[in-house]
Amino acid sequence: xxxxxxxxxxxxxxxxxxxxxxxxxxxxxxxxxxxxxxxxxxxxxxxxxxxxxxxxxxxxxxxxxxxxxxxxxxxxxxxxxxxxxxxxxxxxxxxxxxxxxxxxxxxxxxxxxxxxxxxxxxxxxxxxxxxxxxxxxxxxxxxxxxxxxxxxxxxxxxxxxxxxxxxxxxxxxxxxxxxxxxxxxxxxxxxxxxxxxxxxxxxxxxxxxxxxxxxxxxxxxxxxxxxxxxxxxxxxxxxxxxxxxxxxxxxxxxxxxxxxxxxxxxxxxxxxxxxxxxxxxxxxxxxxxxxxxxxxxxxxxxxxxxxxxxxxxxxxxxxxxxxxxxxxxxxxxxxxxxxxxxxxxxxxxxxxxxxxxxxxxxxxxxxxxxxxxxxxxxxxxxxxxxxxxxxxxxxxxxxxxxxxxxxxxxxxxxxxxxxxxxxxxxxxxxxxxxxxxxxxxxxxxxxxxxxxxxxxxxxxxxxxxxxxxxxxxxxxxxxxxxxxxxxxxxxxxxxxxxxxxxxxxxxxxxxxxxxxxxxxxxxxxxxxxxxxxxxxxxxxxxxxxxxxxxxxxxxxxxxxxxxxxxxxxxxxxx
Ligand code: ADP
Ligand code: MG
Numbered sequence: 347x348x349x350x351x352x353x354x355x356x357x358x359x360x361x362x363x364x365x366x367x368x369x370x371x372x373x374x375x376x377x378x379x380x381x382x383x384x385x386x387x388x389x390x391x392x393x394x395x396x397x398x399x400x401x402x403x404x405x406x407x408x409x410x411x412x413x414x415x416x417x418x419x420x421x422x423x424x425x426x427x428x429x430x431x432x433x434x435x436x437x438x439x440x441x442x443x444x445x446x447x448x449x450x451x452x453x454x455x456x457x458x459x460x461x462x463x464x465x466x467x468x469x470x471x472x473x474x475x476x477x478x479x480x481x482x483x484x485x486x487x488x489x490x491x492x493x494x495x496x497x498x499x500x501x502x503x504x505x506x507x508x509x510x511x512x513x514x515x516x517x518x519x520x521x522x523x524x525x526x527x528x529x530x531x532x533x534x535x536x537x538x539x540x541x542x543x544x545x546x547x548x549x550x551x552x553x554x555x556x557x558x559x560x561x562x563x564x565x566x567x568x569x570x571x572x573x574x575x576x577x578x579x580x581x582x583x584x585x586x587x588x589x590x591x592x593x594x595x596x597x598x599x600x601x602x603x604x605x606x607x608x609x610x611x612x613x614x615x616x617x618x619x620x621x622x623x624x625x626x627x628x629x630x631x632x633x634x635x636x637x638x639x640x641x642x643x644x645x646x647x648x649x650x651x652x653x654x655x656x657x658x659x660x661x662x663x664x665x666x667x668x669x670x671x672x673x674x675x676x677x678x679x680x681x682x683x684x685x686x687x688x689x690x691x692x693x694x695x696x697x698x699x700x701x702x703x704x705x706x707x708x709x710x711x712x713x714x715x716x717x718x719x720x721x722x723x724x725x726x727x728x729x730x731x732x733x734x735x736x737x738x739x740x741x742x743x744x745x746x747x748x749x750x751x752x753x754x755x756x757x758x759x760x761x762x763x764x765x766x767x768x769x770x771x772x773x774x775x776x777x778x779x780x781x782x783x784x785x786x787x788x789x790x791x792x793x794x795x796x797x798x799x800x801x802x803x804x805x806x807x808x809x810x811x812x813x814x815x816x817x818x819x820x821x822x823x824x825x826x827x828x829x830x831x832x833x834x835x836x837x838x839x840x841x842x843x844x845x846x847x848x849x850x851x852x853x854x855x856x857x858x859x860x861x862x863x864x865x866x867x868x869x870x871x872x873x874x875x876x877x878x879x880x881x882x883x884x885x886x887x888x889x890x891x892x893x894x895x896x897x898x899x900x901x902x903x904x905x906x907x908x909x910x911x912x913x914x915x916x917x918x919x920x
């Protein structure tokens with residue numbers, strides 16, 4: 347560890363970072379800052395949350411020592427959120443350096459405002475590739491004086507989606523100009539590593555090695571969850587971990603939307619973040635999440651890259667990531683800057699265990715198995731929390747208004763024990779979520795507008811309902827709740843699919859494989875029907891359970907969850 351004042355950086359920056367509470371430079375900062383300041387091309391690799399932004403941001407600011415009309419430094423990031431985050435961080439570093447203008451530019455924001463910003467002159471531009479190219483074409487951005495190009499999340503930036511954009515941006519610089527090129531990331535797959543050679547000359551590789559590729563301050567667990575009960579398991583685990591802020595990852599944008607809808611339906615306030623959302627909505631989501639107004643953020647991989655939010659104490663892999671490197675980035679949203687965190691993965695099929703083992707091997711991380719908390723454990727936890735809340739309230743001293751009521755009650759001649767007991771009964775409902783409870787999917791079973799599909803595989807093909815469910819979920823990225831009854835005959839199978847999802851299932855499943863059999867799928871002749879569920883014995887039981895008394899039950903449960911989250915919030919405010 348080194349102190350910032352031992353690094354070759356200006357007084358002003360040392361002062362700014364110390365005000366930000368940085369006591370010592372992190373290893374990547376200590377190694378990369380001097381190398382960048384020497385003018386070398388640098389490839390910086392270090393785990394998530396280890397302060398890479400300052401590692402490139404501080405030298406970027408040191409590049410600037412006078413007012414500049416056209417940018418001298420260009421920083422490119424994959425998402426708008428990251429652009430804002432990096433620009434904000436850089437402004438803090440440059441607090442005591444006069445007149446350094448930093449312009450964040452990204453799509454979804456009125457371009458006129460950005461043009462004004464660029465016209466006034468700015469030394470550092472931070473942007474997403476699309477919007478940078480847009481400004482280059484409009485000639486509202488000139489890179490002729492740009493000496494330094496930085497790619498944050500470099501492997502993502504040089505991946506298929508962005509690589510051509512980056513090439514085009516670099517081409518817009520004069521032929522004889524070789525800007526100092528700086529790449530940073532927590533991950534760098536071999537195939538992308540090869541590509542970096544095209545962009546850098548004699549780069550210095552600054553790599554901070556650690557025994558595992560995920561942060562060692564994050565405890566990582568996995569849970570095996572009964573099929574179709576993932577949503578309930580998630581609710582149980584959120585209750586169990588009671589995170590201050592939590593990020594949940596899904597593999598598809600559709601799943602992000604569905605899961606946030608379902609969690610809210612169960613009284614858990616959650617918001618989604620993904621690339622198809624309008625910028626205003628994305629900004630709103632990030633503000634609500636950062637401020638803890640909405641403590642659960644459900645996100646897709648790309649949208650959440652690099653996000654640095656304080657106090658995320660839990661990361662949930664609702665789906666296992668398809669790309670193993672993504673696991674590192676997901677888990678890296680917690681345990682930042684030496685803090686502790688937890689990350690959990692939900693496995694809902696046997697074969698996912700194999701996948702998880704591969705993730706462990708690739709990321710050099712141990713992910714330990716945990717059992718879902720039992721009803722008894724959850725009840726004990728509720729009780730403990732309740733007692734803690736009462737104790738906290740007691741410590742806050744006597745409330746005069748309450749005392750007046752208490753005196754009235756005592757005047758009635760009621761024993762103190764009876765009074766306490768009555769108040770506890772009125773306030774404490776020890777209800778827990780039962781994993782097997784069907785409430786979470788009742789909405790679907792009550793009014794399941796289904797279309798029956800005919801698949802060309804059946805018992806004779808050694809196919810079970812689970813194989814079909816797993817294949818459809820995986821291929822189509824939809825949740826199991828979009829599926830109704832599955833009827834497997836000798837040579838074919840009939841599957842009820844929620845009407846809204848039918849087109850997708852038809853498209854994705856045509857030609858897909860289930861246990862090595864190529865699938866042909868078509869709409870079954872029978873007319874569209876209400877409720878594809880409900881003739882199997884278990885379904886009858888389920889329908890009974892979702893009868894009116896149960897509804898009442900669940901409503902009070904949701905109310906309770908709302909209340910306890912309110913309580914949590916007020917606890918936090920104090
Ligand atoms: P990375 O890009 O490596 O994932 P960030 O640059 O986003 O990490 O930094 C993670 C967090 O650590 C941020 O909140 C940042 O303010 C903080 N941080 C960075 N450098 C230091 C430091 N030297 N001391 C303390 N905190 C730091
Ligand atoms: Mg970063």
